[in-house]
Amino acid sequence: MDEDPSVHHDAEMTESSNGKELVTNGGNLDMEPHVGMEFESEEAAKVFYDAYATRLGFVMRVDAFRRSMRDGKVVWRRLVCNKEGFRKCRPKRSENRKPRAITREGCKAMIVVKKEKSGKWIVTRCVMEHNHPLVVAPANSRRTVLLSQTPDDKDVKIRELTAELQRERKRSAAIQEQLDMVLKDMEEHSNQLSRNIDDIVQSVKEIESKRVVVSHH
Structure with a gap:
């Protein structure tokens, strides 16, 4: 995986050095997902699974993710069917209120992609x-693939908070550096005063010694 795959200009799908299929941003979107499939980026994986979902008759939802402890970047992502999970039960507000349509049916369909050290994203699950009927929408009403490339609000908020945290850390580091310099100057000034006092004390002692000698004579 550390070596760059050989890419043919007339091919939509290439094969990496370890024999795993690699899908680029402009790769073959008619394939079916499977464990070991590789993508150039997280966005390429989203584009592929979104196109696959549209072709099959369900809607993709960008689900859970994990971030690197080193740099905070997303390194693991789960893409699911929009009918995954179940809707949380909430207290009824009004008996006359029209019940909401059931959109979550506990569907298990999904793929999990993980970023490798080489930078490629590989399907690990x-x-x-x-567990529900699939409905293929007409071609003219399909969602644009660009929709799947838009970061979700949580990612945007996390990036904003991370950037703000980094700014505060830099500001705190600058203040700490200034404080250290002030403390160092104070310490040096204190040491200088101590040396001056020692010199004065020593001079006084010498003068007193001379007076004693003179008085004896």
């Missing part, structure tokens, strides 16, 4: 089966 893949569930194909859906």
Whole structure:
């Protein structure tokens, strides 16, 4: 995986040095997802699974993610069917209120992609089966693939907070540096005063010694 795969200009899908299929941003979107499939980026994986979902008849949802402890970047992402999980039960506000349509049915279909050291994103888990009917929408009403490339609000907020935290850390480091310099200057000034006092005390002692000698004579 550390070596760059050989890419042919007339091919939509290439094969990496370890034999795993590699899908680029402009790769073959008609494939089916499977464990071991590789992508050039997280966005490429989203584009692929979104196109696959549209073709099969379900809607993709960008789900959970994990970040690197080193730099805070996303290194693990789960893409699911929008009917994954179950809707949380909430107290009824009004008996006359029209009940909301059931959109979560506990569907398990998903893929999990993980970023490797080489920078490629590889499918580490893949569930194909859906527990609900699939409805293929007409071509003219399909969602644009660009929709899947838009970061979700949580990611944006986390990036903003991370950037603000970094700014505060830099500001605190600058203040700490200034404080250290002030403390160092104070320490040096204190040491100088101590030396001056020692010199004065020594001079007084010498003068007193001379007076004693003179008085004896």
